[in-house]
Amino acid sequence: MRTLPYLRDWNEKYAANGLTIVGVHAPEFEFEKDEGNVREAMVRERITWPVAMDNDFNTWRAYKNRYWPHKFLMDQNGEARFHHIGEGAYLETEIWIRALLEEAGNDLSGIPIGGVVVDEGDAPPSGERRTHEIYAGSAWRGRFDYLGNSEDFGGGAPTDFNDPGDYEDGKFYLQGVWSIDSESVTHARTTGNFEDYIAIDYSARSVNVVLRPTGSEPFQVIVTLDGEPVPVEHRGKDVAEDGNGNTVLNIDGPRMYHVVQSPMQRRGELRLSANSPNFSLFTYTFSS
Secondary structure, three states, X not given: OOHHHHHHHHHHHHHHHOOOOOEEEOOOOHHHHOHHHHHHHHHHOOOOOOEEEOOOOHHHHHOOOOOOOEEEEEOOOOOEEEEEEOOOOHHHHHHHHHHHHHHOOOOXXXXXXXXXXXXXXXXXXXXXXXXXXXXXXXXXXXXXOOEOXXXXXXXXXXXXXXXXXXXXXXXXXXXXXXXXXXXXXXXXXXOOOOOOEEEEEEEEEEEEEEEOOOOOOOXXXXXEXXXXXXXXXXXXXXXXXOOOXXXXXXXXXXXXXXXXXXXXXXXXXXXXXXXXXXXXXXEEEEEO
């Protein structure tokens, strides 16, 4: 999440001058309602400000929100003065933070504005559209057909899928035996040669996946980009080498895994191959 470095910077610079950051965690998926998972993520991401758990979406509805993330700035009287949907507008947001703190009587003359360096990469090629979020669960069926296979997976029972080999942007494709419930797709058997996989064709600079293992034992997922191990210059921070020439994700808990981080937006074919029946994928997210 590109917003986090800015939040850390604003908290460090302005907390002593009246800025109070409060995160509100509105879960997309059922496992994200678990307080332990939220606490673990806060430690991992170095979040030191309070985070409220909005499992029933009461705060979400009170603010008439529809987006992740959505930043709101409140003044000293509790009035909303500025908001921004999604990533970006960081300098504008900081200017508003300073204006509201100075309005409340704080002297910020000794605090420099900006200073956070986050590599945003090069602009995408002209006309290149970034792939939108892909949801794996069946709850989206009928509104958005994210599954590209033709097999019927009714009832969530294990189904033998065959990769058609011709990929459409914005869809995921399965090879092997998988089950699909309302929120996720799960590898539905134990294999020995990583022959079962989930694949996408995408256009983006970075690709992340939300995974939740269904068991407690860690396992590996082999990652390929365009049919090859992921080159060093395209690896997300969670991709490692396994000593056998493969690039892998070491799945150790429920969270977002950073898979691809390219120097610029590009098209690619990404495959995740698993032997473990504990491999469960919820969504792909992309940024340019």
